[in-house]
Amino acid sequence: MSQNILHEEDYILQRTKKLPINTLPSSDNLILTPTASIPIRLNSPHIPISELSLENRHHNERSTTSTPQLKSETISTGNTNFQIESPPPLTNSSSTTSNNNFMPVPFTNDLPQLLHKWTHTHSILCCISYQNLIYCGTQDGKVLIFDITTYSLRNEIIISDNQQSQSVSVLTLCLNYDGLLFVGGSDSLVRVYDQNQFTCKYIVYSLVDIGDIYSLAWNEENETLYIGAQNASILWCKLDNQINTVPNIENLPHFRYDKFFDSKGPGGIKNTLQTRHELLRKNSSNCEKTPILYQLIECNYDDIIRFAHNGYVYCLEFINSSIGDYNESSYLISGGGDGIVNIWSNKLKKIASLQNDESILSMCIYDSLLYVGLGDSNINVWDLMTLQMIRTFQCEDQEVLSLDIYNDSLYKACTGLYKMSMKSTDCIKMETEIINTTKIFTHESKTFLVAGGNKSLSLWDITDDKETEESSISTNSFKFSNDDLLIMLKKYISFKTISKYPELYLEDNRHCAQFLIRLFNNFGAYQTKLLPVKNGNPIVFAEFKKNNKNSDSHSRVLWYAHYDVVDATRHEAKEWKTDPFKLVAKEGNLYARGVSDNKGPTLASIFTVGELYNKQELNCDVVFIIEGEEECGSIGFQQVINESKNLIGEIDYIMLSNSYWLDDVTPCLNYGLRGVINASITIKSDKPDRHSGVDGGVSREPTMDMVHLLSSLMDPKTKDIKIKDFYKDVLKITKQEEELYDKIKNQLPNIDINSLQLKWRNPSLTIHKIQVSGPNNNTVIPQLVQSTISIRIVPNQDLNTIKENLINKLRKEFDELNSENHLSINIFYEADAWIGDPNNKVYQLLYKNLKKHWAMEPLFIREGGSIPSVRFLEKCFNAPAAQIPCGQSSDNAHLKDEKLRIINLFKLRSILTCTLKDL
Structure with a gap:
């Protein structure tokens, strides 16, 4: 996620065809006759x-x-x-x-x-x-x-x-x-x-x-x-x-x-x-x-x-x-x-x-x-x-x-x-x-x-000039210094885990997942496993057991993360000042693709748990779930997690670090995300592309129908979204929430609070693009027009109800046009909104440790983007989620020259160490 918010359409691959990977291994004793000639x-x-x-x-x-x-x-x-x-x-x-x-x-x-x-x-x-x-x-x-x-x-x-x-x-x-x-x-x-x-x-x-x-x-x-x-x-x-x-x-x-x-x-x-x-x-x-x-x-x-x-x-x-x-x-x-x-x-x-x-x-x-x-x-x-x-x-x-x-x-x-x-x-x-x-x-x-x-x-x-030093995870002993963390991060970054192009980067994603498994095993994980995902990269599962088996604490924490990254090859790489897949340290920052989203925070959490376990100081069980398809909408994630609930076990708290501060100075805790519904609307004529000079005005044109249809979704003056009962379940701002906004205003006077509220707690509708068939010149009446829209929903809004009402609204408005053209609607991506409780045990521990290590009051913030897996994990395990941002607002996640300040990485590790000790 990034404060420079991009719509999912900009970076989520719409897989019209699945990546064909079987999820079931073959174990039969097969009998075949070789058809190849003897070499x-x-x-x-x-x-x-x-x-x-x-x-x-x-x-x-x-x-x-x-x-x-x-x-x-x-x-x-x-x-x-x-x-x-x-x-x-x-x-x-x-x-x-x-x-x-x-x-x-x-x-x-x-x-x-x-x-x-x-x-x-x-x-x-x-x-x-x-x-x-x-x-x-x-x-x-x-x-x-x-x-x-x-x-x-x-x-x-x-x-x-x-x-x-x-x-x-x-x-x-x-x-x-x-x-x-x-x-x-x-x-x-x-x-x-x-x-x-x-x-x-x-x-x-x-x-x-x-x-x-x-x-x-x-x-x-x-x-x-x-x-x-x-x-x-x-x-x-x-x-x-x-x-x-x-x-x-x-x-x-x-x-x-x-x-x-x-x-x-x-x-x-x-x-x-x-x-x-x-x-x-x-x-x-x-x-x-x-x-x-x-x-x-x-x-x-x-x-x-x-x-x-x-x-x-x-x-x-x-x-x-x-x-x-x-x-x-x-x-x-x-x-x-x-x-x-x-x-x-x-x-x-x-x-x-x-x-x-x-x-x-x-x-x-x-x-x-x-x-x-x-x-x-x-x-x-x-x-x-x-x-x-x-x-x-x-x-x-x-x-x-x-x-x-x-x-x-x-x-x-x-x-x-x-x-x-x-x-x-x-x-x-x-x-x-x-x-x-x-x-x-x-x-x-x-x-x-x-x-x-x-x-x-x-x-x-055939010696490669690029640095390919082998990590020390092949040995049975391991050091947990911050230098070791940086050395390991350098190796972690080198895997081009671009989930958008699986045919090019299958091996990198698999090697990266296996790298994490070896790392977990070397740190002493109780059990590790790669969970196969149909048509996707595997999910890395690892579990650490608490050291003191006789303690009264029975807390189990699930740490969610992802190892895939957005693309930084081809023309994107040309805009970088450094090689995106070589970790470069300069001016107190680390530069590389994925260093902030999400490999740096992920490795910090792994080192935290590994060090606590090896020092006999881990007071709770910790389960890691690290997926490889987050940047492509978490393909197959929910199905695999549901099928693996017995393996994962009961969970008391869910934690993640996949967000950013409001600025570059003030530490923050994120307690809310908007949800999203992405839809494509297509209107098609039975007639082919035509010339406007020959057939203009003869029949209804798909593009004109699309303009009328899209304009019916929003009031042009109030900007209200005109979908049935759309605002019915939107929560009103509470006194406690207003106090959190007041703290933001006091510490960051240049921040526009009204703008934050519009981005964080109000729903919105966006038209992303309109595409037409034909040669795209000024004389053609397109046979087909397609528009892509998204609706950002907020906590307490029901995703399925809004989705159904959106479809009904579009069909009703289209029917009233009495058009001979054809309408089709495709909901291709959706994610629930999420709201956390800043007063629960995990948030209060994180707040205390943030204040201790940064020597300043942290802010409770929300974000306008979406992480589909957070609310799902809460529902799946009936456990509250808490998010601790690691990066600054200037980290440029998903953009060129992505960075992570080194001190932020080290502080995250220290904060997590204290928090897990107290759980």
Whole structure:
């Protein structure tokens, strides 16, 4: 809210089409047949190297050389799509296709810097990093180890010491914290190497012929290796399983006779690959060589999930954060050729399945979002905390062989390497050849991207110049100083939580909500949860329990806030003196979008409760409800809160800080807001747009009807609103209220009290705009005219009664015109008025503490704007609400150069600390 009051029409998005986000997670065990073809890098490793190189070359020639046009899609539920304003241009489709006319030209510093490029005789199929080393698995059975400090090849591991190595492709690599390197490939074996000595310590195998090994994952918690295989199974083993020492590995699965692969083909003739494989078996058995002792670890026969997928298990990832409502310390996530993401508990019990339309070839977890690369070029984005698919990125038809995330950019490996912006339609082609694998890592404060592909490996510096320091919420300890508050606010501000454009800022809103959840958890919250909102951003819920369980006080406080902000991008950003999403401190103020409305006050309240709790001084339960759609009319808020009443529990007091002082000097307490009814009125003719010189005067014109209709709503002399019983329930001013106005007049003599009363306690009607069809020139009779109006209502007026009387009034006046045109009325937004009790316990405590910390008498004020959730929360929990403004009248909320005075932020925290201690 702002003293420079804007009508909701100026900043509330009218969502004619909903943002299609499912609110219910998928937990079925889905069975699908993959429809995507097997990607080039996962063709049978037994194809001769020359043939595979030729196939790679043909694939590269078939692919387009132009930069693909990036599409950003939101998944549809039923027939609902979401329409956003330009740019990108308005469309009726759920996808926003890139167009060169709308694609911003990337700046030079948007292009990553290529630091070095290495070549190899065969393709690079996988890679990982550790400190200053890059490990690369190759098509010809080697692990190449490069040092990025010297750009040199540090070492080379040959998978086997005999001719068998020529038929092995290294398909996956994995590291653990004990310095072990796990290498899996096309021979069904996992080799375990010591990173320091580069020697093979163990060979892990299974009695089951599992085929190629496509994915590996190591769980530090239970020290277990997990294996994703070609036969659709997931295996696991511990390195302390029984170890057998043998002189050769000829009897392991990669040398066994296979009834399918090794039988004769049509005509009784063996194919070239088959003959070559038999020759390898013979040579490996008969050739003279120095005996090598192998340490073998066998996967137990029962340590396998057969048919974990109905396709190859291409991806395995571990995550240690929350997933849905499940209470596990870590989860295994697998992706397969069947297009399914399976989520497994610690005991390898499948707890959820997420369906995708194509084969899953790559996965990446960023924060609590799962990015899934598919065989049809799509990248689906799943929120693992709510198990919702929230977004889809789409380019041209190219398999997503690998992907990774850094800041607001997504790096995709396919026929080329692409940097795709998640905030715009930018798509930069960094490489032109086939890229099989990518990995992002950080070393010495710089961020690098390594990309391996067709006979080459490239290293890119993708370090972002903007400040991306990680907050200290990742640690278990936390400081509660004001400096820590500012550091955390800087991070909080950096999230572009613009709810008006969900297709552009879905990730920012989700990351911000998860940031708050982590912050609450680190501060010791009793419970936290993201409450999914259909077609909207989630609501953050957190609860702190009082420290003294034996005290007689049983008060429960609900703190309401919002983390979304109004837009400050595109042309709005040009008017700012600083970057709207970088916190800037100057002249005693903090400048940034949302610093005053509402991120600064929100974070101050969180720090207040967190510090009290950690000092064992919290004397009441505190529940936080922080929504992400307040600036768009609190979409879905009431439904979710009603459905979550059992979770939230009983509430005694509701508090918020989403308002401002009357001036820049005098502290205030806000105890009242007007309500609002927004309506659009449309009058339409059956005839098309016409020329006034041809058809003028022939029939009634929609615009003339609209003028008569609107003029009937207000008396031109008295300015009274002419709706039935409109003023009937307006409360008369009381003696106590007059005393509050007298105090304002005494302390602020330049304030016009009559003007305040008109804005605060009197209802009003406003005509915001009138729009017509046609080309808008001076000779056209428009077929259609639409007007938008708002009615501000005051406490004790019944919203539903006024709404009904408004509609009846308009229809009655229109009928009296005897017009052949058609009238339609749409009430698209409404909010109840709210009035608090300045004499209740919370207001009196706030008043006392405001006076104490500011050393002056605070003022009780009201405001002419609306916050829809305040009165709703009062009704929902039968509890009184109290609002303590944090900002000054000059804070410029919703405007350019939004600011918050630093001392106001710190004082709010001190005032809340004293108040919560006394409740």
